[in-house]
Amino acid sequence: MNSETSNTRNAAARLLGPAGPELSCDECFAELDRYVEIELTAGGDADSAVPGMRAHLDGCPACREDHESLREYVAKAAG
Amino acid sequence: MAPDAESQRWLRDLEDDSPERHDAVAALHQLLLRATRFEVRRRSAVHPHLRGDDLDDLATQAADDALLAVLSKLDDYRGESRFTTWAYKFGLFEAAVKIRKRAWQGRELPVSDDTWALLSTGTGTPAEEAERSELLGAIATAVDTALSPRQREVFVALALNGVPIDVLAERWGSTRGALYKMLHDARRKLRQELVAQGFDELREDG
Numbered sequence: 001m002n003s004e005t006s007n008t009r010n011a012a013a014r015l016l017g018p019a020g021p022e023l024s025c026d027e028c029f030a031e032l033d034r035y036v037e038i039e040l041t042a043g044g045d046a047d048s049a050v051p052g053m054r055a056h057l058d059g060c061p062a063c064r065e066d067h068e069s070l071r072e073y074v075a076k077a078a079g
Numbered sequence: 080m081a082p083d084a085e086s087q088r089w090l091r092d093l094e095d096d097s098p099e100r101h102d103a104v105a106a107l108h109q110l111l112l113r114a115t116r117f118e119v120r121r122r123s124a125v126h127p128h129l130r131g132d133d134l135d136d137l138a139t140q141a142a143d144d145a146l147l148a149v150l151s152k153l154d155d156y157r158g159e160s161r162f163t164t165w166a167y168k169f170g171l172f173e174a175a176v177k178i179r180k181r182a183w184q185g186r187e188l189p190v191s192d193d194t195w196a197l198l199s200t201g202t203g204t205p206a207e208e209a210e211r212s213e214l215l216g217a218i219a220t221a222v223d224t225a226l227s228p229r230q231r232e233v234f235v236a237l238a239l240n241g242v243p244i245d246v247l248a249e250r251w252g253s254t255r256g257a258l259y260k261m262l263h264d265a266r267r268k269l270r271q272e273l274v275a276q277g278f279d280e281l282r283e284d285g
Contacts, residue, residue, distance in 0.1 A: 008211040011198050012281070015218055015238050016273075017266040020284035025256040033160035033168050059266075060259055062179070062244045069118055069171045074164050076117075 022055035082158035114170035141173035
């Protein structure tokens with residue numbers, strides 16, 4: 001895939017959101033701590049443990065930022 | 080799942096009749112304040128117009144609000160993560176929401192759909208530009224024809240113009256969850272409309 005085709009797809013993804021089932025914002029918040037700890041565990045498969053989370057994080061910029069912050073902070077606090 | 084020993088200690092010390100409660104609440108506030116200061120510092124890098132004193136006040140307010148939220152939701156803690164991780168998310172969330180709102184204070188929400196023109200501008204070959212133009216044009220048309228007026232407003236603000244969802248929720252007296260549900264439904268309608276027009280690659284999974 002060249003970069004222009006990729007840019008077109010990215011623009012479409014930004015506008016149309018994830019194509020698969022996703023959690024709601026409230027469900028995302030409820031599961032976020034568990035998801036992040038599994039992510040930070042060696043060999044942990046957070047996306048299998050919390051189906052729909054990855055799709056929601058792709059579609060919701062605010063929850064995505066909250067996820068990045070928690071992940072970064074927990075990793076820092078543990079380090 | 081049983082919480083780990085440190086998490087159990089937090090829960091025990093925060094019980095209403097615990098002799099340790101006063102100290103535990105103070106320690107929890109300090110823990111939340113460290114998290115909110117981290118978040119405020121992290122986000123202030125992209126909002127340079129927010130000033131130092133404002134930011135520290137904002138971190139303190141966020142820690143105060145997060146403390147109330149954590150104490151009122153202790154029964155929701157299921158022990159599936161460490162107590163501190165569970166508590167941090169309230170602090171980081173309160174700080175992030177406050178920063179987003181502060182950054183948009185006094186700003187008008189963009190309501191126009193001029194962003195379509197920006198999205199349509201590319202540097203590809205004529206064939207690639209034609210593909211981009213066709214897809215974006217079809218999405219723009221579907222926004223006008225397939226969505227309700229309210230869905231259109233939500234879509235244009237959040238997906239097209241990138242207004243933070245917490246800012247829109249505050250202006251409209253709504254919630255992040257309710258607005259995202261509206262956006263989700265709008266996106267679904269758009270996908271269905273575009274698939275019906277032959278954009279088969281946009282079909283939903285599952």
